[in-house]
Amino acid sequence: MTKDLSQYPIEGHLTPVGALTFSKSGGWWRAIVHSEDEYGNEKVRLYLWHDNDAKGWVTKHKWNIDPEHWPAERRVVADHVGAAVDADTPYFPVQHYNVVGGQTVKKTDEWWTAVVQYEDNYSSTHKTRLYMWQLENDDAKGTGYKWNVRSDTWPEERDAVNRYVEHLQ
CATH class of the missing domain: 2.30.30 (SH3 type barrels.)
Incomplete structure (x- = not known):
């Protein structure tokens, strides 16, 4: 079928x-x-x-998913999902949340990709999200792409993406 x-x-x-x-x-x-x-x-x-x-x-x-950048994104997510909060939190243009950690994966003149740890008002634990901001004159215009990384669902999502990326290469 x-x-x-x-x-x-x-x-x-x-x-x-x-x-x-x-x-x-x-x-x-x-x-x-x-x-x-x-x-x-x-x-x-x-x-x-x-x-x-x-x-x-x-x-x-x-x-x-950009097959060229996927391995770096996957590695940075692995470093941050469920990890302790970063004491030296860099700046990320995230609204509505308290950013408590994260790392830039790639930044060009047009796009900025990062893994961000944040806290919201509904939970006492931090969460991890992939963000991609479009940049204009080094200012973030908005988040056209974002993905919540949950430790209970990420392994399945990661493995499925790995299979698709291998197929494309």
Whole structure:
């Protein structure tokens, strides 16, 4: 039986060519989707959608996997997920949270990728998130990509991305 890839609510200019659902329950859907754009360029993204009764599945978080940078991202995440808080916390342009640690993975004139540890008002423990900010004149314009890294789900997500990245090379 062939999986109906059209069910994955990704951007309209992308066509899914492969996908793996990690979980879909309680109004939340977490998956990795391998897609192509109209020019044949491949994309691999982690997605988190929420079921909004009025709008259907709405993207809450997504993370663009760049095979060239994935090994560095994976290593930095491994260093920070569940790790102790960093005493010398660098600056990251994160709103609404108290940043308590993290590390830049890559920074160019256009993009800044980092793993950030933060605390929110709902929990006494810190959390880890991958962030990618678009930069303009060295100022962060916004976070088009972010992904919550949870110690209970990260191994499955990491391994699935590893398989897709190997397939692309």
